Structure formats: C-alpha cells, structure tokens
Amino acid sequence: MKMSEVLNVEEIFASKVFTLGKMKERLPKNVYKEVKKVMDQGGELSLAAADVVAKAMKDWAVEHGATHYTHWFQPLTGITAEKHDSFVTHPDEEGKMIMEFSGKELIKGEPDASSFPSGGLRATFEARGYTAWDITSPAFLKEDATGVILCIPTAFCSYTGEALDKKTPLLRSMEAVSEQALRIVRLFGNTEATKVVASVGPEQEYFLVDREKYLQREDLIFAGRTLFGAPAPKGQELEDHYFGTIRERIGAYMKDLNVELWKLGVTAKTQHNEVAPAQHELAPIYETANIAVDHNQLVMETMKKVAGRHGLTCLLHEKPFAGVNGSGKHNNWSLGTDNGVNLLDPGDTPNENVQFLLVLACIIKAVDTHADLLRQSASDVGNDHRLGANEAPPAIISMFLGEQLEDVVKQLVETGEAAHSIQGGKLLTGVSTLPDLDKDATDRNRTSPFAFTGNKFEFRMVGSSDSIASPNTVLNAIVAEAFCEAADVLEKADNFDAAVHDLIKEYLTKHQRIIFNGDGYSDEWVAEAERRGLPNIKSMVEASSTLTTDKAIKLFEKFGIFTEVELKSREEILYETYAKMINIEALTMLDMAKKQILPAVIKYTKSLADTVLAVKEAGADASVQTDLLNAVSVKLAEAKKALLELEKVEEQAGTIADQKEQAFFYKDQVRTAMDALRAPVDELEMMVDKKVWPIPTYGDLIFEV
Ligand code: ADP
Numbered sequence: 001m002k003m004s005e006v007l008n009v010e011e012i013f014a015s016k017v018f019t020l021g022k023m024k025e026r027l028p029k030n031v032y033k034e035v036k037k038v039m040d041q042g043g044e045l046s047l048a049a050a051d052v053v054a055k056a057m058k059d060w061a062v063e064h065g066a067t068h069y070t071h072w073f074q075p076l077t078g079i080t081a082e083k084h085d086s087f088v089t090h091p092d093e094e095g096k097m098i099m100e101f102s103g104k105e106l107i108k109g110e111p112d113a114s115s116f117p118s119g120g121l122r123a124t125f126e127a128r129g130y131t132a133w134d135i136t137s138p139a140f141l142k143e144d145a146t147g148v149i150l151c152i153p154t155a156f157c158s159y160t161g162e163a164l165d166k167k168t169p170l171l172r173s174m175e176a177v178s179e180q181a182l183r184i185v186r187l188f189g190n191t192e193a194t195k196v197v198a199s200v201g202p203e204q205e206y207f208l209v210d211r212e213k214y215l216q217r218e219d220l221i222f223a224g225r226t227l228f229g230a231p232a233p234k235g236q237e238l239e240d241h242y243f244g245t246i247r248e249r250i251g252a253y254m255k256d257l258n259v260e261l262w263k264l265g266v267t268a269k270t271q272h273n274e275v276a277p278a279q280h281e282l283a284p285i286y287e288t289a290n291i292a293v294d295h296n297q298l299v300m301e302t303m304k305k306v307a308g309r310h311g312l313t314c315l316l317h318e319k320p321f322a323g324v325n326g327s328g329k330h331n332n333w334s335l336g337t338d339n340g341v342n343l344l345d346p347g348d349t350p351n352e353n354v355q356f357l358l359v360l361a362c363i364i365k366a367v368d369t370h371a372d373l374l375r376q377s378a379s380d381v382g383n384d385h386r387l388g389a390n391e392a393p394p395a396i397i398s399m400f401l402g403e404q405l406e407d408v409v410k411q412l413v414e415t416g417e418a419a420h421s422i423q424g425g426k427l428l429t430g431v432s433t434l435p436d437l438d439k440d441a442t443d444r445n446r447t448s449p450f451a452f453t454g455n456k457f458e459f460r461m462v463g464s465s466d467s468i469a470s471p472n473t474v475l476n477a478i479v480a481e482a483f484c485e486a487a488d489v490l491e492k493a494d495n496f497d498a499a500v501h502d503l504i505k506e507y508l509t510k511h512q513r514i515i516f517n518g519d520g521y522s523d524e525w526v527a528e529a530e531r532r533g534l535p536n537i538k539s540m541v542e543a544s545s546t547l548t549t550d551k552a553i554k555l556f557e558k559f560g561i562f563t564e565v566e567l568k569s570r571e572e573i574l575y576e577t578y579a580k581m582i583n584i585e586a587l588t589m590l591d592m593a594k595k596q597i598l599p600a601v602i603k604y605t606k607s608l609a610d611t612v613l614a615v616k617e618a619g620a621d622a623s624v625q626t627d628l629l630n631a632v633s634v635k636l637a638e639a640k641k642a643l644l645e646l647e648k649v650e651e652q653a654g655t656i657a658d659q660k661e662q663a664f665f666y667k668d669q670v671r672t673a674m675d676a677l678r679a680p681v682d683e684l685e686m687m688v689d690k691k692v693w694p695i696p697t698y699g700d701l702i703f704e705v
C-alpha cells in the first residue's frame with residue numbers, strides 16, 4: 001500500500017455526522033448549552049434555538065454536498081423510511097434562490113402516513129402522521145446515487161399521539177428504566193448520578209452471495225431466503241469457516257463496509273467469518289440503546305449497499321439456507337449511571353456487592369415474569385426457522401449466570417447469606433515463553449438465550465434482519481418494573497440492610513427456575529423447562545398475543561411505554577405481516593416450481609425417455625436409464641401433487657377475513673404445504689443432471705462466493 005492510500009480512520013470517523021463536537025464549534029455558546037441540556041435532561045428546545053441549530057446543520061450539510069434533508073424514521077415495517085425535501089426555497093424577484101432549512105422543519109415533519117402499517121390505529125382518511133426530531137441521536141449524511149441527503153433521526157406518531165414506530169416506545173422505555181434505576185442507586189447512597197443509561201452492543205450476522213447467482217433465484221429476490229435447495233455435499237461440518245481466513249473478495253467488502261460505517265460514526269470493531277459457509281459477523285462497540293438501534297439500522301442498510309459494489313448480495317434473513325446455521329443478532333445490554341457505574345458489574349467479590357445482587361435479583365425476576373414478552377420481542381417471520389425449530393437457540397427463555405454467580409445465588413437461596421465467591425485463578429499455559437493468563441471466574445455458555453457475560457447480559461434470540469428496538473424496549477420495561485417494585489419496598493424499610501437482604505433472597509427463591517446453566521439445545525432441557533413451568537412459545541404468531549395479556553398491558557401502561565390501543569395495533573400488525581410474508585413465499589414457490597423447476601425436470605425426463613428408446617433400439621440393456629426415468633417420474637408426480645395442494649390452501653388462506661385466524665392458517669396449513677412441495681423438489685435436484693437444473697444450487701451459492 002502506498003502511503004497516500006493509508007486510511008486515516010481518526011479523520012474519517014464520524015465525518016458524515018453532525019456530532020456534538022461540530023455543534024459546539026458551529027453554534028453560539030448559549031444555543032449549544034440549550035441543546036446539550038435537552039439532550040441530557042429532556043425538555044423542549046425553543047423555536048429560536050431550533051432555528052439556529054437548523055441553519056448550522058444545513059450549512060454543514062451543504063458544505064458536504066447535501067441538497068436535501070429527510071426525517072429518517074422507523075415505522076413498524078422493521079426498516080427505516082425517508083422522504084426527501086430539498087433545501088430549495090421560492091426564488092426572489094430576480095430569480096435568485098437561497099437554500100434554507102428552518103427550526104420548524106428540523107423539529108417536526110408530516111409525512112403522509114397512510115401507507116405505513118398502523119394496525120387499525122389510523123384509518124386512511126385520517127392519514128396524518130408526524131415525525132419529531134430525536135435530539136439524542138445525531139443527524140448524519142447519506143450519500144448515494146440520489147446525492148447527499150441530510151438525515152435527521154425522528155420518532156413517528158399519529159395525529160392522536162399514538163406511536164407508529166419503534167423509536168418512540170424505546171425512548172419511553174429508556175426514560176422509565178432510568179427513573180427506576182435511579183431510585184435503586186440512590187438507596188445505595190449514590191447522590192451524583194442524574195440518569196441511568198441502557199447501553200447496547202449488537203453483533204450482526206449476515207451472508208454474502210454472488211449477485212449474478214442471486215439474481216437467478218426468485219426465492220432470494222422475493223423472500224430473502226431459499227425456498228428450494230438440496231444440501232451441498234459439504235456443509236459446515238468441518239467447522240473450517242468459523243474464524244477462518246477471510247477470502248480476498250470478502251475482505252475487500254469488509255474493508256469498504258468498515259470505512260462507510262466509520263464515516264457514519266458507527267464503531268465497527270470486530271469482523272470474522274461465522275460458522276456457516278458464506279456467513280460473517282460484524283460487531284460494533286456498544287452505545288446508548290437509542291443510538292445503537294439507529295446504528296444497527298445503518299449497519300444493515302450499509303451492508304446491503306456496499307455488497308452491490310462488490311458484485312455481492314448481502315442476505316440478512318435469519319435462515320437463508322436450510323441445513324446450515326442461520327443468522328442472529330446478539331443483543332448485549334447493560335445499565336450504567338452517568339457517573340460511570342455499570343450496574344451489571346459484579347466486581348471481584350459479587351457476594352459482597354449488595355447493589356449488584358439486588359440488580360441481578362431484579363433482572364432475574366423480570367426475565368422470569370416476562371419471559372413470554374422477551375420471546376415475543378425476538379420473533380419475526382424469519383426467526384421462526386431458528387427459535388424452536390431445528391436451530392438454536394431454543395424458544396424457551398432461560399438465564400445463564402455462570403458458575404460464580406450461580407454459586408452466589410445458591411448460597412443466598414439456601415442460607416440467606418453469601419459468604420464467598422468462586423475466584424478465577426490463573427490459567428497455566430504450560431509453556432515458559434507464554435504468559436499465564438488471569439482466568440475469568442466462569443466459562444461461557446453458547447447455548448443460553450440470555451447469558452450473563454461479565455458485566456452485561458447477552459440476549460441471543462434476536463433475528464438478524466430484525467430491528468433491535470423491540471427487544472431493548474422490553475428489556476428496559478421489564479427491568480424498570482422490577483426496580484420500581486423493589487424501590488417501593490426498600491424506600492419504606494426501617495432497616496434497609498435487613499430489608500434488602502430479605503428482598504434479594506425472596507426474588508431469587510421465587511424466580512430461580514429461570515436460571516439454567518446446562519445445554520440449552522438438548523431435548524432434556526425442553527422437558528425440564530416444561531417441568532419448571534417455563535413458557536415454550538414455538539412461533540411468531542403464537543407469541544404475538546403475549547403483547548396484549550393483562551400482565552403486559554399493566555406493565556407497559558404503568559410506565560407509559562405503550563397504551564393498550566398501541567399494543568393491540570401492534571399485535572394486529574404482526575399477524576398481518578406474517579400472513580403477507582408467507583403468502584409471498586408460497587406464491588414464489590409456486591412460480592418457481594411451475595415455470596422453472598417442473599419444466600426443466602419434464603424436459604429431462606423426455607431426454608431420458610429418448611435415451612431409453614435409443615439404447616433399446618440399439619439392442620442394449622436400458623434398465624439403468626429406465627430406473628432413473630421411473631424414479632424421476634415418481635418424484636415429479638409427487639411434486640405436481642404437492643403443488644396443487646399448495647395452490648389450494650394458498651387460495652383458501654386468501655379468503656379468511658380475521659387476521660389472527662389467517663396468520664395461524666398460513667402457519668399451520670400453508671407452511672406445511674410449502675414443506676411438502678419442497679421435499680420432492682429437493683430430491684429431484686439430487687437426481688437430475690446439474691446442467692438442466694434451472695437455478696444455482698446451494699453449492700454454487702455458498703461455496704463459490
Ligand atoms: P463477548 O465476547 O462476550 O461477546 P465482546 O467484548 O466481544 O464480548 O462484546 C460483544 C458486544 O458487547 C460488543 O458490541 C461490545 O461493545 C458489547 N458490550 C461490551 N460491554 C457492554 C456493556 N457494558 N453493555 C452493552 N454492551 C456491551
């Protein structure tokens with residue numbers, strides 16, 4: 001590499017972000033102070049200040065080539081939405097035009113909301129929806145063929161104030177958990193902290209396939225996953241892809257991706273090959289939950305965009321290929337005070353760290369009480385192929401604490417006292433030139449859906465294509481509730497030490513059933529979890545109604561995170577989304593089977609039949625050819641029958657008016673019919689000459705990237 005090509009990461013980092021630093025530089029002191037205050041403590045910016053900020057923001061954006069701005073928001077589609085407006089204004093008499101952007105335009109937008117999912121919250125005739133500037137997430141520039149666009153992160157709500165997006169409830173949940181956590185730290189004498197911040201670091205898994213091949217598969221184009229496909233002779237069994245050397249083409253992609261993300265202020269940190277062939281991972285450094293959610297959207301978007309430049313396509317689907325690992329998102333979550341205390345840091349001797357033990361007990365209680373909601377928050381259509389299906393992690397929520405904490409919990413439950421903590425000790429390498437390492441007090445557990453990993457919890461159920469807003473909203477909400485209930489008791493206690501001791505013991509004793517340190521992927525655990533009474537919700541549609549139980553409504557209304565109406569609408573949207581997605585998948589399968597696969601197989605049988613005749617005519621034994629012809633014809637007939645059945649149920653599905661009933665029909669009938677069509681087609685793929693198979697195979701797709 002020539003010196004001129006050396007990448008100056010420090011210089012490019014956040015070069016496309018209107019950071020706090022840039023505001024400090026460009027805003028008058030008093031305005032900057034006002035912005036900072038609203039950011040830190042909430043409240044509203046005066047219109048006068050907003051005008052100044054808007055102008056500074058616009059000037060900065062225009063200096064970088066921006067022509068438009070957009071209120072960037074996160075409707076319930078799970079992805080982001082934008083509508084561009086240029087800074088162009090009415091020209092004066094002489095025809096001169098000045099680019100402008102006002103405080104009002106910065107603070108509030110009004111996209112026509114009628115075409116976003118609202119779950120009946122908003123009839124199309126009252127389609128007003130508003131976007132409101134989220135001052136806590138910085139504005140940034142997006143650059144593509146459209147030009148440079150100033151993106152302003154916003155919340156999206158209806159004319160009557162209901163949240164129509166993922167950001168609003170998340171922000172509400174962050175305030176709730178902050179308020180309740182503050183009550184807890186105050187009890188332990190922390191008078192300095194003014195808020196408690198939820199931090200999130202999401203590890204993002206993805207697949208890369210060759211774009212040319214991708215374009216030859218309708219299923220990848222329309223459904224984001226393969227709907228047919230026999231396994232390649234080699235899968236992931238050798239485990240040679242995990243952490244393997246990154247191939248040149250992929251490496252060039254990763255480099256480009258990092259640069260784009262760094263420019264956007266995303267702290268892309270770790271990259272590696274994942275378990276499945278063609279599967280990779282990117283992890284950023286953790287940030288405030290709200291920004292982490294926004295950034296994860298940018299990560300997903302940038303992954304797709306950059307792939308195009310390298311002749312690749314990025315698949316974010318949870319299960320693009322049957323038989324090899326799917327993709328998830330590990331959502332690392334913790335709580336920290338603004339004076340630097342991580343509430344999830346146990347210290348060296350957790351048994352003596354009473355505040356930590358109370359926080360832990362509250363989280364255990366929260367997760368046990370609302371396991372159903374957590375499971376729901378991680379469900380989307382694609383994740384049904386992982387959770388509770390033949391892929392880890394299971395659909396049962398359990399918590400892994402590790403040896404050290406489990407031992408402390410056990411002592412507390414059994415005797416009410418925790419006298420000691422297991423220590424990590426030294427790892428002796430046995431080689432004189434290698435250093436001996438300090439060992440963690442606990443090994444890892446890769447099979448737990450909710451694992452304590454040192455100073456944070458790692459929620460591993462989340463789907464790779466999903467927004468991480470919902471899981472974090474639920475986490476914040478359920479923990480806020482547990483903190484609130486604990487604080488209600490402890491603030492009134494005459495003897496604080498005794499009361500906190502009793503409370504920890506009570507919570508741990510009542511909720512210890514959620515703790516499981518064994519193999520979460522085993523059948524024994526499924527049986528054991530059932531004995532313990534833990535919910536095992538197998539699918540997205542079954543999980544949807546957990547949003548509207550009395551328990552859930554009480555929780556979310558208490559902390560002003562969702563109203564009952566908002567929850568009901570969200571449940572409706574889930575059914576609608578599920579039905580629509582499976583409908584697309586079924587139609588895609590029918591299309592591919594009818595127009596590509598069956599015609600190819602029929603042609604193949606014709607050529608086999610010709611061969612049989614020719615061989616016979618030549619007086620030779622044609623039994624091999626005849627057997628193959630028979631076998632292929634049998635599978636062809638099976639496929640045809642399954643196709644007709646799928647057509648039938650697909651049509652039936654369309655006639656069901658009730659959304660919930662329809663979603664269940666898609667899950668139980670349509671998906672079953674889809675599986676029944678896939679089976680003979682995949683078998684045919686293994687029998688038929690590769691040259692006549694009309695679409696790229698698994699081998700082509702995941703081994704030849
Ligand atoms: P692990 O190996 O346990 O998965 P890493 O250090 O690789 O841990 O971190 C994984 C993700 O967790 C990263 O995004 C990291 O920034 C994030 N993370 C680390 N500490 C915290 C924390 N206190 N709160 C939230 N996320 C965190």
Ligand code: MG
Pocket residue numbers: 203330458
């Ligand atoms: Mg991890």
